Amino acid sequence: MDKLIYYQQLIKTGYKQxxxxxxxxxxxxxxxxxxxxxxxxxWHLMFLNFSTIHSWTFNDFMFxxxxxxxxxxIWPIFFRGIGIHLMRLIENGELDSFLVIPRHVLFSVGCSVxxxxxxxxxxxxxxxxxxxxxxxxxxxxxxxxxxxxxICVFLTINILISTLPFFIKNSSDIGxxxxxxxxxxxxxxxxxxxxxxxxxxxxxLPVGFISILPVELMHNxxxxxxxxxxxxxxCFLSLSIFIFSYGLKKYESGNRFNIHH
Amino acid sequence: xxxxxxxxxxxTKIFKYKKGVLGKIIENTAVSALSFEVKAGEIIAFIxxxxxxxxxxxxxxTSILYPSSGHASVLGxxxxxxxxxxxxxxxxxxGQKSQLYYHLSPTDSYTLSAAAYxxxxxxxxxxxxxxxxxxxIEDCLNLPVKNLSLGQRMRCELIAxxxxxxxxxxxxxxxxxxxxxxxxxxxxxxxxxxxxxGTTVFLTxxxxxxxxxxxxxxxxxxxxxxxxxxDIQNLKEKYGAGQVLCVERPSGKIEEISLQTxxxxxxxxxxxxxxxxxxxxxxxxxxxxxxxxxxxx
Numbered sequence: 001m002d003k004l005i006y007y008q009q010l011i012k013t014g015y016k017q018x019x020x021x022x023x024x025x026x027x028x029x030x031x032x033x034x035x036x037x038x039x040x041x042x043w044h045l046m047f048l049n050f051s052t053i054h055s056w057t058f059n060d061f062m063f064x065x066x067x068x069x070x071x072x073x074i075w076p077i078f079f080r081g082i083g084i085h086l087m088r089l090i091e092n093g094e095l096d097s098f099l100v101i102p103r104h105v106l107f108s109v110g111c112s113v114x115x116x117x118x119x120x121x122x123x124x125x126x127x128x129x130x131x132x133x134x135x136x137x138x139x140x141x142x143x144x145x146x147x148x149x150x151i152c153v154f155l156t157i158n159i160l161i162s163t164l165p166f167f168i169k170n171s172s173d174i175g176x177x178x179x180x181x182x183x184x185x186x187x188x189x190x191x192x193x194x195x196x197x198x199x200x201x202x203x204x205l206p207v208g209f210i211s212i213l214p215v216e217l218m219h220n221x222x223x224x225x226x227x228x229x230x231x232x233x234x235c236f237l238s239l240s241i242f243i244f245s246y247g248l249k250k251y252e253s254g255n256r257f258n259i260h261h
Numbered sequence: 262x263x264x265x266x267x268x269x270x271x272x273t274k275i276f277k278y279k280k281g282v283l284g285k286i287i288e289n290t291a292v293s294a295l296s297f298e299v300k301a302g303e304i305i306a307f308i309x310x311x312x313x314x315x316x317x318x319x320x321x322x323t324s325i326l327y328p329s330s331g332h333a334s335v336l337g338x339x340x341x342x343x344x345x346x347x348x349x350x351x352x353x354x355x356g357q358k359s360q361l362y363y364h365l366s367p368t369d370s371y372t373l374s375a376a377a378y379x380x381x382x383x384x385x386x387x388x389x390x391x392x393x394x395x396x397x398i399e400d401c402l403n404l405p406v407k408n409l410s411l412g413q414r415m416r417c418e419l420i421a422x423x424x425x426x427x428x429x430x431x432x433x434x435x436x437x438x439x440x441x442x443x444x445x446x447x448x449x450x451x452x453x454x455x456x457x458x459g460t461t462v463f464l465t466x467x468x469x470x471x472x473x474x475x476x477x478x479x480x481x482x483x484x485x486x487x488x489x490x491x492d493i494q495n496l497k498e499k500y501g502a503g504q505v506l507c508v509e510r511p512s513g514k515i516e517e518i519s520l521q522t523x524x525x526x527x528x529x530x531x532x533x534x535x536x537x538x539x540x541x542x543x544x545x546x547x548x549x550x551x552x553x554x555x556x557x558x
Binding site: 002006009010099101 | 276279316320323324325326327341344345346348349351353355358359360362363364365369370372373374376377378379
């Protein structure tokens with residue numbers, strides 16, 4: 001309970017800090033919604049010509065995009081500090097002020113920064129999932145499980161990318177590219193991936209947990225695949241937290257002047 | 262609280278760097294088999310030249326860095342094994358790193374710190390009020406940190422690190438960049454606070470004024486090794502020989518004779534009568550000169 005109060009306060013402080021620049025805050029939310037809708041419109045034009053892509057309809061694509069955007073949005077809303085920001089802190093030796101706080105370093109950094117554009121993504125995600133026509137009251141609990149699994153996967157990827165500077169010096173640029181590569185893969189209709197590529201995306205690089213498996217399960221439910229999706233997501237997240245804790249032993253503090261921005 | 266609150270036992274930190282893509286690994290020993298003990302309530306100056314290993318040692322003692330070898334204990338806990346438990350009981354101020362949010366007020370940062378240390382809102386407010394009153398900074402608590410002067414900000418940083426009543430306070434160059442007045446205020450508040458609550462203070466500073474006005478004991482390190490562990494008064498007596506009697510000759514040349522308990526009157530008579538003089542004065546050997554001479558040795 002104490003931990004929850006702390007993280008809640010941390011997120012609140014992060015938003016207070018972001019809201020200190022009110023106009024920027026509001027504009028970022030609006031532009032993100034606009035950006036997502038423009039992208040969806042482009043795909044809509046594409047589907048008008050082809051009607052299906054490897055058996056996926058525009059509605060399937062809407063559901064997948066909604067899931068990707070919604071699960072992704074949790075990162076900027078609550079854990080924006082994990083990922084590129086954390087990589088730079090590690091690389092510049094600026095984690096000290098988080099290490100002297102009696103809380104988990106990873107989540108303290110994660111919740112200390114927020115990105116208002118995530119709210120735009122969150123709203124878009126909800127709208128897309130709702131209007132995809134695939135969701136009903138009966139499968140709503142399953143959709144929540146997909147959202148949970150997607151959040152775990154996005155967090156896992158961000159945590160693993162964050163640990164890179166512990167093992168490879170000056171790797172923040174590589175990390176940034178890896179992150180966008182992962183996001184780009186997740187943005188295409190999952191049906192275009194098949195064979196070994198699909199196998200990799202549904203196991204080692206679990207981007208398929210968000211962009212492939214949920215739509216397939218919505219059409220052809222399999223208890224085994226569903227359980228695999230949930231358990232594997234939790235395992236991936238736990239493993240990434242363990243790797244971060246291990247990497248922390250290699251942290252080298254720097255002597256740059258710095259302040260919370 | 263244990264009598265000995267800080268123990269460093271052959272504490273060593275070696276940084277490793279790779280030269281080139283496939284190059285050999287270069288080792289830089291920042292701290293080398295450092296051993297010392299600090300008792301509860303002591304105010305220690307941990308000094309040394311740049312790159313001497315001060316900050317690295319503080320970072321190992323505060324659980325920021327893992328050592329390469331050796332052992333350390335702070336309040337009976339091994340810093341790198343009991344990080345969360347230890348940092349609940351210590352306070353840390355880095356002169357060059359802020360724990361306050363730049364666009365928000367110090368009060369916002371204190372609210373967050375209170376949640377981190379499980380202090381109730383009422384308890385935290387009372388503590389902030391008490392410290393702010395003592396540090397004469399009540400007017401600044403609700404201003405954005407970006408609008409505070411460096412002196413005000415450092416006092417706010419100190420409040421943040423004292424909020425949870427730490428038993429040991431680590432200060433790494435806390436007066437860096439402060440003007441004379443701000444330094445004076447910072448030192449007097451710190452001293453008052455440490456005396457009032459019996460806090461052990463472990464201070465690194467390049468400012469001899471900080472050391473003279475706050476500390477009882479000096480630990481001097483260079484190249485990661487302990488060169489000296491001494492009471493400040495003993496240090497002055499041993500290396501600085503206390504007072505120096507100076508005479509200015511008519512030519513403008515200044516001659517000095519060290520005044521010690523063993524100095525004889527006959528020596529002084531000889532000193533004065535050797536040549537005429539136009540001025541006589543006594544000066545103390547300052548700590549900075551003593552420290553610099555030890556570094557050079």
